[in-house]
Amino acid sequence: MNAVSYQRNNVTTQVGCRHLVWTMLAHYHGQVWNAAEPARSLGVNESTVRRYLDLLDGVFMVRQLRPWHENLKKRQVKSPKIFLRDSGLLHQLLGIRTANDLYSHPKYGASWEGYVMEEILAMAAPDEAYFW
DSSP states (O other), X not given: OOHHHHHHXXXXXXXXXXXXXXXHHHHHBXXXXXXXXXXXXXXXXXXXXXXXXXXXXXXXXXXXXXXXXSSHHHHHHSOOEEEESOHHHHHHHTTOOSHHHHHTSTTHHHHHHHHHHHHHHHHSOGGGOEEO
C-alpha cells in the first residue's frame, strides 16, 4: 500500500467514524449515556468516547444533563443524559425529513423534550439544571 492510498483510507475511515459517532449520539438523545456501548461499536476505549463527547459539549453541540443527587461527588460520577442541542441536526441524523416523519418517529418525545429544555435553559442558569 502506498502513502496516498493509506492517507485516502485513513481520511475515509475518520469521516465514517465521525458520522457513526454523530448517529449514535442522535439515537442516545434524551437517554442516559453509556460510553461502553458506543466505544465497543467503534472499536475504541471508553475514555476516547468520553473525550469526544466532552469536546462536543465544550463547543455547544451536545448538552450533558447531569443527574440530581445531594452528594456532589455522586453527581459527577453518575452518567448524564445526552441531548443534541440543534433539533435540525438531530432530525437530519435520524433521517427525519418531514413533519409526518417526526410525528411517527420513536424519538418524537425526546426531540420535543430537548427543544423545550434548550429554550428554558436559554433564559435560566444552565449550570443548575439536572434530571431526576
